[in-house]
Amino acid sequence: MSKIIAFAAHPDDIEFACAGTLAKYKAAGWDVGIAISTNGEVGSPTLSKAEIAAVRKAEASASASLIGAEFFWLGYPDEFLFNNRETRLHYINVIRQFRPDIIICPDKDSDYHPDHTTTGQIIWDTHVMVTVPNIETKALACEKIPEIFYMDTVAGVNFMPEFYIDISDYWDTKEAMIACHKSQDSWMVDQYGVSTVEFGKTASRYRGFQAGCKYAEAFRKPKFFPGNTTRSQLMP
Numbered sequence: 001m002s003k004i005i006a007f008a009a010h011p012d013d014i015e016f017a018c019a020g021t022l023a024k025y026k027a028a029g030w031d032v033g034i035a036i037s038t039n040g041e042v043g044s045p046t047l048s049k050a051e052i053a054a055v056r057k058a059e060a061s062a063s064a065s066l067i068g069a070e071f072f073w074l075g076y077p078d079e080f081l082f083n084n085r086e087t088r089l090h091y092i093n094v095i096r097q098f099r100p101d102i103i104i105c106p107d108k109d110s111d112y113h114p115d116h117t118t119t120g121q122i123i124w125d126t127h128v129m130v131t132v133p134n135i136e137t138k139a140l141a142c143e144k145i146p147e148i149f150y151m152d153t154v155a156g157v158n159f160m161p162e163f164y165i166d167i168s169d170y171w172d173t174k175e176a177m178i179a180c181h182k183s184q185d186s187w188m189v190d191q192y193g194v195s196t197v198e199f200g201k202t203a204s205r206y207r208g209f210q211a212g213c214k215y216a217e218a219f220r221k222p223k224f225f226p227g228n229t230t231r232s233q234l235m236p
């Protein structure tokens, strides 16, 4: 069974950036995982940190269950995620538990939110280490290095796509997953004058327009040695 997992900083980031792609992979028979770095505790103008964190965990979990995704809640304080020994070992253990072929994570080079770039940087800094037995965690080392793809930024700002996934057949699923995050909807309307679904729809429609389909999600692939080139990229 092939496996794909998306790591994101906040409870609703995955829905906007790559929920349609995860739904498409699930439909193709892959095991899907969703991992959230922070607890979203600053995501309310009225509820306490503990109250909104509980609400957001329930919303994210409900969204993940819509596509039967395994759900990992890492629980770091919203806006205060740091790349250190403790967090790296935690992420290594989560990756080893799920044992993915592919990881989708925030773009550490193009994104601008500190929790996003830190999540992307931790994945980048650990994705080879997951195979190293002398770096010990509860879960055993992976046999192979997972392939990394960067997800789109919020509203596509500063992100130059290299790949598009046509999610036209999975827009309804993506919309339902975004709608799970009810706590963010009225706040989004108050702050930015747009509902969460309208926000996700506009971004997916725009990427679809670029890709020549109705709805799409965009990705980039970071380069490193080894594993820069896949066979499909070689000359025939």
Ligand SMILES: [Zn+2]
Binding pocket: 009, 010, 013, 113, 116
């Ligand atoms: Zn976010």
